[in-house]
């Protein structure tokens with residue numbers, strides 16, 4: 001069961017299919033940033049060994065995803081442009097509180113980002129024409145769904161405060177952010 005409170009506008013899929021190079025490039029950057037923020041989380045919580053192990057494994061998977069997307073880009077002759085940032089993730093991460101709520105919020109924000117990625121990768125898996133790409137996106141969507149579950153589990157284990165209430169608030173906020181941002185051929 002996805003954490004998302006809204007579905008992606010169906011027009012997004014048309015934009016994505018019309019500009020596959022832009023989708024692949026943005027997707028590659030998303031995977032790279034997912035790996036980087038996982039490594040950061042590992043570095044900040046040496047006192048939580050189960051979190052360190054699980055998130056380090058996740059970082060490894062995100063780097064494998066990055067390499068898989070780069071390989072498809074190479075095959076299609078698409079170059080990796082500079083990373084122009086991710087306004088969606090930035091907006092969600094601005095909701096992360098400081099102090100005692102910080103770890104809970106970071107884990108829940110990560111779960112929601114995984115959930116949105118999973119939704120959109122699954123849409124691509126169902127709509128792209130090339131079987132190779134359909135297969136890649138189906139595989140990655142499944143992996144991101146696993147990451148979504150993992151971050152929720154870690155939030156329940158390591159977060160302080162009312163986890164379910166905070167999850168509901170952040171999920172509402174995530175849906176508002178998605179509704180506010182322009183529709184573009186990007187993963188978020």
Ligand SMILES: [Fe+2]
Nearest residue numbers: 031034062065
């Ligand atoms: Fe990934």
Ligand SMILES: [Fe+2]
Nearest residue numbers: 034114144147
């Ligand atoms: Fe992921």
